[in-house]
Amino acid sequence: xxxxxxxxxxxxxxxxxxxxxxxxxxxxxxxxxxxxxxxxxxxxxxxxxxxxxxxxxxxxxxxxxxxxxxxxxxxxxxxxxxxxxxxxxxxxxxxxxxxxxxxxxxxxxxxxxxxxxxxxxxxxxxxxxxxxxxxxxxxxxxxxxxxxxxxxxxxxxxxxxxxxxxxx
Numbered sequence: 001x002x003x004x005x006x007x008x009x010x011x012x013x014x015x016x017x018x019x020x021x022x023x024x025x026x027x028x029x030x031x032x033x034x035x036x037x038x039x040x041x042x043x044x045x046x047x048x049x050x051x052x053x054x055x056x057x058x059x060x061x062x063x064x065x066x067x068x069x070x071x072x073x074x075x076x077x078x079x080x081x082x083x084x085x086x087x088x089x090x091x092x093x094x095x096x097x098x099x100x101x102x103x104x105x106x107x108x109x110x111x112x113x114x115x116x117x118x119x120x121x122x123x124x125x126x127x128x129x130x131x132x133x134x135x136x137x138x139x140x141x142x143x144x145x146x147x148x149x150x151x152x153x154x155x156x157x158x159x160x161x162x163x164x165x166x167x168x
Contacts (some may be wrong), residue, residue, distance in 0.1 A: 089152045094159035098132045102167040103144040112139050115167050122167060134159070 064070065099117075106113035108124060115122035116131055129136050134146040143160045150157055 091153060091157065092148065092150060094134060094146065094148055094157060097148070098134060098146060098159060098161060101132055101161060103139070103161055103163045104167045105141070105163050105165055107139075112136070112144060112163070113167070114144070139163070 101114065101116040102122075104113040104115075104122070111124040111126045113122055114125050114131060114136075125131055125136055127136055127138060131146070134148045137145045137147040137158065139145065141163070143162055146159045146161070148157045148159070149155075
């Protein structure tokens with residue numbers, strides 16, 4: 001019984017392999033390619049010689065040159081010098097931004113327990129977390145350092161607050 005099964009399955013696999021080989025070797029698009037090549041061969045070459053229209057461009061050029069307003073700019077150029085007033089930028093006050101923010105000495109890994117006016121009960125904030133519009137940059141046993149990137153002044157401003165034993 002097993003022998004019949006092996007013979008039948010190997011015959012089936014051989015027939016399948018032969019069919020796949022025939023599909024790869026036979027090109028079903030060969031007649032279409034031949035027809036396309038014949039059609040392309042029958043197309044006459046395009047004329048590459050420009051025909052002379054017999055137009056004289058000298059009067060047209062003279063008519064254009066006679067109109068100087070034609071070449072005048074549509075929008076006048078900007079004035080030579082514009083006086084620019086320098087506005088002194090005022091650095092943001094991080095003490096005001098972080099008013100009411102308190103940091104605890106409680107810490108879990110790279111998170112420190114903090115409370116602020118919007119979160120009176122407090123929560124753990126990781127390094128890189130946002131509190132009051134400022135980012136927690138780093139902290140040690142006694143202080144938490146906040147950073148704020150001042151876009152107008154193009155610089156980073158740092159502000160430290162002390163850590164408290166109990167904040168709740």
